[in-house]
Amino acid sequence: MVFNSLHFLIFLPIAIALYYATPYKWRWLLLTTLSYYFYMCWKAEYAFLIAFSTTVDYVCGIQMSKTDDKRKRKKWMLISIFMNLGQLFLFKYLNFFTFSIIEPLNIFHNLPEFKLLLPVGISFYTFQSISYTVDVYNGKAPAEKHFGYFAMFVSYWPQLVAGPIERSWYMLPRLKTNHDFSYDNFREGLIRVLWGLFKKAVIADRLAIFVRAVYQNPDDNGGFAIILATWLFAIQVYCDFGGYCDIAIGCAKMMGHNLTDNFKTPYFSKSITEFWQRWHITLTSWVRDYLYIPMGGSRVPFGRLIFNTWFMLAVMGFWHGANWTFIMFGVIHGFFLVVARIREKFYPNLKLSFGKNLQPVTNIILMFWVFNLTCIPDIFFCSKDIGDAFTIIGNIFTHPDTTYNLIFNSAPNGAVTSSIEFVISLFFILILFIIDYNLHINNDITIDQAIVKRPLVTRWAFYVAFTVFLAWFAVTSDSIFIYFQF
Amino acid sequence: MKKLILKFLLLLIIVLAISQVAINTMPFTWGNQRLNTKFNEYSKAPEQYNAVLVGASTTYRHINPSQFDSAVNAIRPDLNIKSFNFGIPANRTPQSVYTLYELMNFKKDNIKYVVLDLSELTKMGVENLHKKEMIFWYNWNNIDDILEASYESEKSWGNKIGVPGLHLFSFFEKIYLIGMGSSFVEQHAGKNLQPLSIGTGKNGFYSLDQEMQEDPEGDLAQRYEVLRRQDTIDYRTKRCQELWDKYHTAEKNPNKTIEDNLKELIKYCEANDIKIVFMLSQRLGDRYQYLLPLINQIPEKYQISFANPSEYPMLNERENLFDLAHLNSGGAKIFTDIFAKEFIERINMQEGRQTPPAITQDTNSIIQDTLSVDAAL
Numbered sequence: 093m094v095f096n097s098l099h100f101l102i103f104l105p106i107a108i109a110l111y112y113a114t115p116y117k118w119r120w121l122l123l124t125t126l127s128y129y130f131y132m133c134w135k136a137e138y139a140f141l142i143a144f145s146t147t148v149d150y151v152c153g154i155q156m157s158k159t160d161d162k163r164k165r166k167k168w169m170l171i172s173i174f175m176n177l178g179q180l181f182l183f184k185y186l187n188f189f190t191f192s193i194i195e196p197l198n199i200f201h202n203l204p205e206f207k208l209l210l211p212v213g214i215s216f217y218t219f220q221s222i223s224y225t226v227d228v229y230n231g232k233a234p235a236e237k238h239f240g241y242f243a244m245f246v247s248y249w250p251q252l253v254a255g256p257i258e259r260s261w262y263m264l265p266r267l268k269t270n271h272d273f274s275y276d277n278f279r280e281g282l283i284r285v286l287w288g289l290f291k292k293a294v295i296a297d298r299l300a301i302f303v304r305a306v307y308q309n310p311d312d313n314g315g316f317a318i319i320l321a322t323w324l325f326a327i328q329v330y331c332d333f334g335g336y337c338d339i340a341i342g343c344a345k346m347m348g349h350n351l352t353d354n355f356k357t358p359y360f361s362k363s364i365t366e367f368w369q370r371w372h373i374t375l376t377s378w379v380r381d382y383l384y385i386p387m388g389g390s391r392v393p394f395g396r397l398i399f400n401t402w403f404m405l406a407v408m409g410f411w412h413g414a415n416w417t418f419i420m421f422g423v424i425h426g427f428f429l430v431v432a433r434i435r436e437k438f439y440p441n442l443k444l445s446f447g448k449n450l451q452p453v454t455n456i457i458l459m460f461w462v463f464n465l466t467c468i469p470d471i472f473f474c475s476k477d478i479g480d481a482f483t484i485i486g487n488i489f490t491h492p493d494t495t496y497n498l499i500f501n502s503a504p505n506g507a508v509t510s511s512i513e514f515v516i517s518l519f520f521i522l523i524l525f526i527i528d529y530n531l532h533i534n535n536d537i538t539i540d541q542a543i544v545k546r547p548l549v550t551r552w553a554f555y556v557a558f559t560v561f562l563a564w565f566a567v568t569s570d571s572i573f574i575y576f577q578f
Numbered sequence: 579m580k581k582l583i584l585k586f587l588l589l590l591i592i593v594l595a596i597s598q599v600a601i602n603t604m605p606f607t608w609g610n611q612r613l614n615t616k617f618n619e620y621s622k623a624p625e626q627y628n629a630v631l632v633g634a635s636t637t638y639r640h641i642n643p644s645q646f647d648s649a650v651n652a653i654r655p656d657l658n659i660k661s662f663n664f665g666i667p668a669n670r671t672p673q674s675v676y677t678l679y680e681l682m683n684f685k686k687d688n689i690k691y692v693v694l695d696l697s698e699l700t701k702m703g704v705e706n707l708h709k710k711e712m713i714f715w716y717n718w719n720n721i722d723d724i725l726e727a728s729y730e731s732e733k734s735w736g737n738k739i740g741v742p743g744l745h746l747f748s749f750f751e752k753i754y755l756i757g758m759g760s761s762f763v764e765q766h767a768g769k770n771l772q773p774l775s776i777g778t779g780k781n782g783f784y785s786l787d788q789e790m791q792e793d794p795e796g797d798l799a800q801r802y803e804v805l806r807r808q809d810t811i812d813y814r815t816k817r818c819q820e821l822w823d824k825y826h827t828a829e830k831n832p833n834k835t836i837e838d839n840l841k842e843l844i845k846y847c848e849a850n851d852i853k854i855v856f857m858l859s860q861r862l863g864d865r866y867q868y869l870l871p872l873i874n875q876i877p878e879k880y881q882i883s884f885a886n887p888s889e890y891p892m893l894n895e896r897e898n899l900f901d902l903a904h905l906n907s908g909g910a911k912i913f914t915d916i917f918a919k920e921f922i923e924r925i926n927m928q929e930g931r932q933t934p935p936a937i938t939q940d941t942n943s944i945i946q947d948t949l950s951v952d953a954a955l
Contacts, residue, residue, distance in 0.1 A: 275582060512764045559593050564600075564759025568708035 093133040095339045096293045096566070103130070104285075104343065107249075111347050116270040120240040123267070127247035131212070134253075138211040141179060146246045148175045149221045150239055153228045157235035165229050172225035176218040183208050184215070188414030213253030215411055219378055221246055224260040226382055233261035241268060250340040254333070256354040256374040263351075271348025280540035281345030286555075287539045288338025290562050295520050296331035297567035298513060299324045303474065305498055310480045314491020317498040318484055322467045325474045327521055330358065333372070338539070345540070357532040359525075362458040364428045364465055368405075375411065379404050394437065401433055402426035409469075416478040424469040516565065597755045604765050606680040609714020609758070612638075612775040613666045613677070614765075616782045620662050624685040629661035631782075632674045632681070633695020636859035637665025639904050640913045641693075643781040649918035657925065659691065663782030668711070670698040672724055675839055676715045679846075686850060693921070694843070695857045699833060699868050700728035702744045710758050713748040721749045727835040731868060785907035786900040801901040814862065814902050815894045818887040821866040826885065831871040840872075844880060855924045856881040857917070860893060862902055879927035882920040890916065 093099050107126050114122045132139045152172040156165045181189075187205055224245075227233035236242040245264050251257075271277075306313045306321035313321070337354040344351045354373050361367035368376050380389075384404045390397060402423075409422015435442055446454050475481035499514045531537055543554055601608075607617040620627065631637050631646075643661040650659045664677060674694050682689055706712045716724065725742045732738045755762065764770045774792060777784035790798040804810055831837055840856065847854040858873045858881070866885065873881050887894050898909030905913055 273579060275579075278582060512767060512769060513760060516760060516763060555589055556592050556596070559589060560596055561759075563593060563597070564755050564757070564762065566757050568757035 093130050095336065096289060096297075099133065108343075108346050112273045120238070120244045120267075123249070124240060124244045124247060127244070127249035127252055130249040131247065131252055134212050135209065138209075141183075141211055141214070142217060142247055142252075143243075145176055145179065145218060145221045146243045148172060149225050149246070150236070150242045152225050153235035153242070154237070156225070156228050157237075169225050169229040173222055176222050180214055180218045183211055185414045192416065216255045216257055217246060217252060219257050219375075219411075220259075223257070223378060223382060227260060233259070233264075236260065236264060248344075250343040250349075251351055254336045254340070255372075256337055256340070256352045257378050258352060258374070263349075266349050269348070274348060276544070277348050278346050280544060281342040281347075283540040283543050283554075284338050284342030284345060284538065286342075286558050286562065288335040288340075288342060289566070290335070290558055291331035291338065291524065292335030293566035293568075294561055295517070295524060296328045296335060298517050298520070298565070299328040299331070300567075301510070301513060302498055302517070303328055305501075306494075307474050307476070307480075307484070310475070310483045310487065313484075313494045313498070314487035315493025315495065317494040318488045319467075320495060320498060322471055322474070323463075324517070326359075326463065326467050326470050327524075329470070329473070330355070331524070342540070353538065356536045357528045359463050360459055360529065360532040361462050362455060363432060364425075364462060365432050367462055367466060368425075368429070375408060379408050379411075383407060398430050398433060401429050405429055412473070417472040417475050417481055420472040420478065420481070421469040424472065425466075428465055520561070520565070594754060597753060600755060600762055601753075604762065606677075606715075608761060608765050608770060609710040610666055611770055611772045613664065615771045615773060615775050616662070616664055616666075618771060619776050619780055619782075620664075621684070625688050627660050627662045628688055629659050629691035629693070630664055630678070630681050630689060631661055631693040631695070632664045632669075632678045633693070633857065634665060634669040634674070634697035635667040635904060636697065636861070637663060637693070637695040637857075638667060638782070638784065639665070639786050639900075640859065640910045641665070641917060642779070642783040642785075642910060642914050644779050644783075645911065645914045646918050646921075649915050650922055653919075654922055654925070657691070657922075661691070661781070663777075665695065665782065668698070669695075670700065671696050671836060672700065672720060672727065672839065673715045675843060676717075676720060678843070682846075682850070682852065689852055691853045691855075691925070692847065693855050693857055694840075695859060696869055696873060697859075697861075698865060699836060699872075700724060700731050700741070700745070702728065702741050702748070704744065707744065707748065708751065708757055710752075710761055713752045714758075716745075716749045716752045718753075721745070723835050723839060724749075727833055727839075730832055730835055783910075785910050786904050787906050804901065806896075808896070810902070811894075811896045811899070814899075815887060817862055818860055818894065821862070822870075822886050822888075825866040825870040828867070828871040829874065831875050833868055833872055837872060837875050840876060844876075853925055853928055854880060855921055858883045858885050860884050860887060860890075879924055882917070882924060884913075884916075 093103060110122055110126070111119065128139050128142075131142065149172050152168040155168045159165060186208075190205070224233065224236075228235045236245070241264060244267055245258075245260060248258075248263070248267065303321050303325045306318060307325070334355040341351045341353070352374055356370040356373065358367055358370040361370055384400055387400050387403070388396060389400070392400065403426070405426030406419065406422040409418045409420070409425065412418040412421065444454055444458060445451075471484055472478070472481045475484060498510075500510050527539065531539060531542055534542065543551055546554070605614065605617055605621075607614040629643075629647075631641055631643065641663055643663050647659045647661055650657055664681065669677075671694075674697065678692055678694055682692070702712075724745050728741045728745055729738050732741050751757070761770060774789075775784055776782055777788070786798060786802075790796070790802060793799070844854055856873065856876055858869055861869065870885060873883055873885075884890055884893065892898060892912055893905065893909060898905055898912060900906040900909070
């Protein structure tokens with residue numbers, strides 16, 4: 093089930109009503125049932141994978157809690173990691189390894205291709221499960237004794253298919269707390285859902301028209317059109333994934349649960365390091381805690397630090413999908429972070445500045461610079477394959493400019509004039525950036541926190557305006573969230 | 579909880595009011611670019627026209643108003659017909675009724691003759707959802723009739739609930755302008771137009787072969803190619819005949835609501851001194867089970883039926899067809915002339931006049947005359 097569907101529009105009020113109508117002691121059962129229903133709407137049989145992960149991790153957690161023997165505890169942790177990563181490898185990476193790595197080595201011939209459909213959200217729930225067993229092993233989190241609560245934690249429907257990736261020590265106590273209906277929670281959650289739907293259905297899906305026009309026809313586009321489409325893709329992916337997270341957080345909030353923020357106005361970052369503190373925060377912190385720090389983190393020689401940093405980003409790229417394009421996405425981001433580390437160590441005073449009086453100008457230039465830097469790996473992220481990505485980069489310089497075509501001829505079948513859609517897109521991007529900027533300068537508060545503080549008239553102006561925007565300008569054709577495929 | 583529900587309802591009412599204001603700033607044709615283009619052209623000088631032809635693609639592609647006017651005026655110069663074709667693809671009968679009322683209300687004094695082509699009734703599927711072309715004409719006045727008619731049209735209980743449900747959902751989409759904001763902007767930016775769709779004569783007629791020339795490798799070209807096969811033609815003719823044989827004697831009309839709507843329309847036209855003629859074109863598919871019983875309820879002087887393929891064999895010949903459901907430009911010329919003759923007959927019947935001798939001549943000679951005039955032009 094996707095959040096921007098009629099199905100979800102019916103599901104949400106029923107789910108929330110049932111949640112509050114159900115006695116506290118049975119809520120775990122209701123939430124788990126709803127979560128499995130939510131997931132099974134996509135492909136019922138793949139719910140067994142979640143059930144399998146849940147069972148294995150529950151057993152491993154319980155076994156670890158029964159002993160103080162470090163070797164035995166480690167064994168159970170490794171079983172859990174092996175089962176989760178094995179599942180991920182089988183469904184997501186096996187064909188990639190077979191045909192992109194083993195076959196080119198020419199050792200084996202006629203390797204079979206496994207035609208398995210990638211389970212939605214597998215990277216999210218396996219990472220969440222792994223974090224649980226590792227935390228239990230490290231003594232950071234207690235093992236959950238109640239299988240029902242644990243199943244609810246792994247499958248919790250708002251964040252099941254695209255995060256945020258939560259930790260058991262944070263989430264389980266919140267899920268277990270008895271929450272009575274709270275008008276404030278409900279209102280804040282609803283604002284967040286409205287904001288998320290606006291980002292997804294009004295902005296991301298509209299920008300997709302222009303992005304697809306270029307990235308699905310890499311040979312036919314060139315010049316500034318590619319740069320423009322890449323800028324639009326950067327905003328699209330932010331609104332798509334950020335919008336999903338807002339909806340997920342909003343839905344959870346309506347039930348009284350606070351999920352971790354996954355995005356904090358990332359395009360107002362003034363350095364690439366800051367960008368990664370604001371973009372997909374729960375994945376970054378997961379990789380930091382379970383990969384980067386165990387590898388030594390920052391307490392290693394500088395050369396190793398450089399490698400660790402680069403490797404962490406490369407893994408994050410590969411996490412997105414079994415394709416060289418995603419690896420390149422991570423590798424390039426890793427390279428940028430490495431350059432940032434080198435500058436911080438060897439040239440700490442090398443900073444762009446036009447003096448204190450012109451600090452806002454400096455900030456704008458830095459933000460624009462960082463935004464453009466992040467657009468370079470996005471070219472790989474958005475391309476079908478690595479060949480297309482290089483064709484697109486080459487066409488920026490060699491192909492005649494096709495910006496006019498992009499703006500005027502992108503809409504399919506001339507249903508609505510492209511140029512009108514383009515102007516509407518720019519208008520809503522402007523609104524997005526104005527609101528995000530206001531959130532940014534107010535210590536990165538969230539939209540719901542910002543709105544509820546406002547006077548009645550402003551609050552209602554927001555409700556009415558964004559409901560009208562959403563109703564009138566939502567792209568109603570079927571579209572799934574980009575991060576569902578991961 | 580009560581406070582929340584009340585506030586939510588208030589929000590819905592405010593958004594509804596804003597949406598209704600927005601809808602009222604647009605012409606009634608805003609949801610269909612072809613119809614909007616036609617109305618835009620028509621409204622430049624509505625006083626020029628005293629006849630409007632409303633219907634689906636079988637009107638749009640088959641009746642050339644300038645030829646129709648010439649043919650009618652040659653026989654009945656006193657009618658002084660000047661017509662405009664408002665046919666659009668995939669139009670349904672209730673939508674045509676809506677369009678006709680809106681046109682008559684726009685310039686009631688000018689319009690003296692109207693033609694309404696009976697087409698699809700209230701069929702609705704999930705694939706039709708979110709398409710503004712399908713739902714822009716729903717309003718507070720016609721939604722109850724649409725729900726009732728769709729309930730009557732469906733046979734299974736699942737569809738009797740499901741299809742009206744889809745109409746009702748679409749009605750809410752329409753009144754809240756859901757997903758239609760771009761069209762609103764487009765309309766007010768003056769870009770909600772498809773200039774080619776009104777045809778070279780700028781009278782709303784645009785044959786399929788002309789349109790195919792715009793995109794020689796598009797969907798229309800594929801449809802055209804399918805019909806080049808003789809087995810397709812044979813299938814079409816056989817199917818038309820089968821459907822006619824099966825349904826033309828049907829007396830029980832399941833669509834009482836639409837029948838009542840059409841009879842009300844006749845009364846409205848009579849009250850306003852407007853002559854109305856309903857037309858039923860040849861159609862494939864099981865729609866005949868609804869359309870033939872429906873047209874059988876309309877008095878003869880108000881209706882023309884082309885449903886019997888053996889009565890009009892030239893409309894089934896390959897050289898006159900474009901695809902399984904439409905004539906090409908040559909076929910349209912033939913059809914327009916036959917239609918003109920039948921139209922005059924119905925007007926005469928409504929006026930209580932005898933059919934003048936001129937229109938009893940062989941149809942083919944009229945066709946030949948018109949073709950030679952066209953060739954000379």
